[in-house]
Amino acid sequence: MIEDKVELWVVIFGLGLGSFGLRFLFLGLVGDRTLPGWLMRHLRYTPVAILPALVAPLVLWPTSTDGEVDPGRILAAFVALAVGYVSKNVIAAILSGAAAFAVLAWIGL
Amino acid sequence: MAADGAMSSYRRGIRDGLPFIVMVGPFGLLFGVVATEAGLSVFESLTFSIVVIAGASQFTALQLMQDNAPTLVVLGSALAVNLRMAMYSASITPHLGALPFWKRAVTAYFMVDQTYAGSILEYERRTGMSVGEKFAYFMGMATPICPAWYILTLVGALVGGAIPEGIGLDFALPLAFIAMVAPALRTPNHVVAMVTAVVASLLFAWLPYNLGLIVAGLAGMMAGAEMERRRGA
Numbered sequence: 001m002i003e004d005k006v007e008l009w010v011v012i013f014g015l016g017l018g019s020f021g022l023r024f025l026f027l028g029l030v031g032d033r034t035l036p037g038w039l040m041r042h043l044r045y046t047p048v049a050i051l052p053a054l055v056a057p058l059v060l061w062p063t064s065t066d067g068e069v070d071p072g073r074i075l076a077a078f079v080a081l082a083v084g085y086v087s088k089n090v091i092a093a094i095l096s097g098a099a100a101f102a103v104l105a106w107i108g109l
Numbered sequence: 110m111a112a113d114g115a116m117s118s119y120r121r122g123i124r125d126g127l128p129f130i131v132m133v134g135p136f137g138l139l140f141g142v143v144a145t146e147a148g149l150s151v152f153e154s155l156t157f158s159i160v161v162i163a164g165a166s167q168f169t170a171l172q173l174m175q176d177n178a179p180t181l182v183v184l185g186s187a188l189a190v191n192l193r194m195a196m197y198s199a200s201i202t203p204h205l206g207a208l209p210f211w212k213r214a215v216t217a218y219f220m221v222d223q224t225y226a227g228s229i230l231e232y233e234r235r236t237g238m239s240v241g242e243k244f245a246y247f248m249g250m251a252t253p254i255c256p257a258w259y260i261l262t263l264v265g266a267l268v269g270g271a272i273p274e275g276i277g278l279d280f281a282l283p284l285a286f287i288a289m290v291a292p293a294l295r296t297p298n299h300v301v302a303m304v305t306a307v308v309a310s311l312l313f314a315w316l317p318y319n320l321g322l323i324v325a326g327l328a329g330m331m332a333g334a335e336m337e338r339r340r341g342a
Contacts, residue, residue: 002171011183014180015167015188016161019162019163019166019188022194023198024198026198027205027216027217028210028217032207035202038334044334045299045302045329046330047226048294049305049330050322050329052303052307052310053321055282057311057321058282077284084290087292088292091288093288094284
């Protein structure tokens with residue numbers, strides 16, 4: 001139980017300010033100044049690098065299974081990736097991944 | 110004409126943002142439940158979600174406060190989990206940097222995984238959007254997503270522990286991100302960036318404070334950029 005309400009409010013507002021600072025860091029300070037070519041070249045790959053890096057450990061070691069590997073999740077992840085890559089359709093990819101996850105869970109994988 | 114463009118971009122953003130309620134909602138709900146179980150009032154839980162608006166950080170902070178960690182450790186760890194927001198900020202700056210200061214501040218507040226990912230992928234897909242249309246699209250994405258986070262936190266705090274476990278809701282976030290990234294793999298450079306980031310994220314998962322994510326993200330970006338330098342975009 002969290003008893004210390006002063007600490008709680010310090011954390012809420014400290015975290016709020018800090019999170020805003022991180023989000024504003026480049027957008028607010030750099031603005032429309034041109035960024036150097038090498039930096040732009042790296043930034044182009046931010047979404048396809050950081051989002052998979054966020055997801056991969058969650059797929060391989062899900063928190064809800066206490067980190068136990070679940071083959072159903074891994075297969076469903078590949079189904080969503082393949083459908084999304086081929087069809088270029090986000091919704092089709094989500095639905096096929098969810099369907100694969102449900103079917104694999106149902107057959108006990 | 111420009112106003113029409115912004116309006117239709119805003120509407121397109123809303124439409125593209127709506128499905129994300131399905132992934133944001135359960136986490137908001139879960140946060141509300143977990144927060145009240147940790148001893149927070151409904152008001153405190155809701156304020157937490159409105160002020161911080163970052164799920165992973167909020168869960169981290171809650172966990173560490175329950176473990177009686179020092180306040181500085183709580184703040185440091187929860188912010189480390191949120192370091193990726195600085196990368197999002199850098200990545201979206203070439204698109205939205207020309208906006209007036211207050212619009213950049215508004216964008217920063219609403220920058221979460223889903224609004225960032227949805228918007229940046231749209232900017233890449235639909236080249237030639239004006240900066241006004243890009244901002245409108247971003248705000249369109251935020252319109253269903255961010256209030257869903259607040260409202261479901263509130264609902265979670267009110268209903269407490271009545272959520273069934275073991276229906277695999279935690280898989281909604283990975284699935285949605287995979288589905289968003291897959292169509293963005295437009296060139297071999299993108300594929301190399303993704304594969305490198307995935308391998309690195311698993312190799313460095315043992316690093317504390319989610320730093321493995323930052324290391325893996327940087328590794329993927331460097332791999333993609335190096336490929337581009339060698340063989341072109």
